[in-house]
Amino acid sequence: MDGMYPNDICATVEADRAHVWHHLFQHAALETQDPRIFLEGKGMTLWDQAGREYLDAVSGGVWTVNVGYGRESIANAVRDQLLKLNFFASNAGNVPAAQFAQRLTEKTPGLTRVFYANSGSEANEKAFKMVRQIAHKHHGGKKWKVLYRERDYHGTSIGALAACGQQERYDQFGPFPDGFVQVPHCLEYRAQWDVEEYGQRAADAIEEVILREGPDTVGSICLEPITAGGGVITPPQGYWERVQEICRKYDILIHIDEVVCGLGRTGQWFGYQNYGIKPDFVTCAKGLASGYAAISCLITTEEVFDKFRTDPGDKLSHFRDISTFGGCTGGPAAALENLRIIEEEALLDNTLAMGALLMDRLQELKDKHAIVGDVRGKGLFCGLELVADRTTREPLAEPLVDAVVAGCDAEGVIIGRTARALPGFNNTLCLSPALIVGSSEITRITETLDRVLGKIAA
Ligand code: PLP
Numbered sequence: 001m002d003g004m005y006p007n008d009i010c011a012t013v014e015a016d017r018a019h020v021w022h023h024l025f026q027h028a029a030l031e032t033q034d035p036r037i038f039l040e041g042k043g044m045t046l047w048d049q050a051g052r053e054y055l056d057a058v059s060g061g062v063w064t065v066n067v068g069y070g071r072e073s074i075a076n077a078v079r080d081q082l083l084k085l086n087f088f089a090s091n092a093g094n095v096p097a098a099q100f101a102q103r104l105t106e107k108t109p110g111l112t113r114v115f116y117a118n119s120g121s122e123a124n125e126k127a128f129k130m131v132r133q134i135a136h137k138h139h140g141g142k143k144w145k146v147l148y149r150e151r152d153y154h155g156t157s158i159g160a161l162a163a164c165g166q167q168e169r170y171d172q173f174g175p176f177p178d179g180f181v182q183v184p185h186c187l188e189y190r191a192q193w194d195v196e197e198y199g200q201r202a203a204d205a206i207e208e209v210i211l212r213e214g215p216d217t218v219g220s221i222c223l224e225p226i227t228a229g230g231g232v233i234t235p236p237q238g239y240w241e242r243v244q245e246i247c248r249k250y251d252i253l254i255h256i257d258e259v260v261c262g263l264g265r266t267g268q269w270f271g272y273q274n275y276g277i278k279p280d281f282v283t284c285a286k287g288l289a290s291g292y293a294a295i296s297c298l299i300t301t302e303e304v305f306d307k308f309r310t311d312p313g314d315k316l317s318h319f320r321d322i323s324t325f326g327g328c329t330g331g332p333a334a335a336l337e338n339l340r341i342i343e344e345e346a347l348l349d350n351t352l353a354m355g356a357l358l359m360d361r362l363q364e365l366k367d368k369h370a371i372v373g374d375v376r377g378k379g380l381f382c383g384l385e386l387v388a389d390r391t392t393r394e395p396l397a398e399p400l401v402d403a404v405v406a407g408c409d410a411e412g413v414i415i416g417r418t419a420r421a422l423p424g425f426n427n428t429l430c431l432s433p434a435l436i437v438g439s440s441e442i443t444r445i446t447e448t449l450d451r452v453l454g455k456i457a458a
């Protein structure tokens with residue numbers, strides 16, 4: 001490695017190799033290459049330790065850096081706030097937290113209360129805990145179960161993994177807590193029912209689970225508006241209307257996990273707003289502050305808030321929950337500025353326009369390359385499912401999917417792919433550039449994909 005990088009970078013690469021356990025790390029990777037360390041980012045461009053430049057088509061790897069890298073105004077907002085007051089937790093508020101809660105709930109008609117946390121997993125855990133406490137307080141211990149959907153993901157903690165629909169993520173981490181019940185996925189391309197009204201049928205499958213479990217045992221259903229890492233699964237027509245109808249019929253709270261879609265990714269503030277859903281809980285994280293500071297939150301209704309009013313006869317009747325770093329002021333300060341940027345630069349409009357262009361280009365790739373089986377997405381949240389055979393829809397072998405990602409990387413374009421390990425759903429490429437993307441970057445991404453798909457198909 002000596003001579004490859006400047007001396008200080010050499011030492012950093014060595015420190016990383018010796019001491020950092022990277023997320024999703026495969027040990028074999030270090031046998032063939034140095035760990036990659038990004039040194040700098042600006043807009044949608046990243047530079048690594050070797051000075052190589054990349055166009056980031058996945059917003060920080062995991063749908064996060066929505067307003068792009070190097071935003072001085074966010075850094076300044078955080079700096080100013082930290083110097084004024086960096087932290088206080090427990091039962092007192094702070095200025096950016098109050099201001100951001102107000103600004104955020106302006107975007108979520110019907111939802112009025114914001115509970116701060118640190119990560120998407122944790123925000124989801126808050127909702128699961130609220131459902132259980134509501135069951136204790138208001139349903140005589142019943143209605144405590146949470147439904148979740150095959151292929152959805154809600155986080156890394158054991159509770160969130162109990163609600164995980166991706167076997168490859170939860171295998172080897174059990175046993176899990178009781179009360180989390182899976183409903184079928186709704187991906188029409190991998191249809192489970194041979195019917196015309198697929199959305200209606202996939203939603204009816206939820207009702208079947210509710211009836212099997214007993215409606216008086218089910219408290220909530222937790223769903224991604226569009227399944228992200230599980231396959232970029234956009235819901236079929238009619239799905240959400242029917243899901244909502246079913247939930248209202250059985251008095252089941254609707255929890256929408258907006259950790260990926262939240263704050264603009266689909267061209268609406270939240271993914272659920274594309275489908276006319278009226279949620280009881282919305283959880284969000286990644287795009288809230290575009291990764292400039294860690295922040296997540298749960299947003300809920302006044303009705304849910306009221307269920308936790310202090311009962312003079314029960315000292316534990318309030319929501320007795322805290323996250324230490326929910327008291328960090330840097331998160332909401334960054335989120336406030338992030339929101340201002342999205343508004344001032346009309347990034348929702350850009351997402352709709354550039355998302356339409358990206359989808360058109362991906363459809364052209366599908367027309368050209370037989371290994372593209374399906375193109376799905378909304379706004380700047382797109383997926384390309386790769387197949388070995390278009391007729392049978394046999395998934396493209398995993399090493400070949402990896403080769404597409406590596407081929408784009410070698411050409412300086414970073415794309416993503418869905419969760420690995422299980423055949424059938426690990427073959428979707430993820431494209432989710434920052435909301436600031438322009439047509440020249442879209443062209444670069446799709447031209448690169450075009451070349452790489454051509455090589456792999458050959
Ligand atoms: N929910 C969804 C839909 C996600 O994609 C993720 C992470 O990728 C999470 C929850 C968990 O968020 P975090 O990693 O911040 O805990």
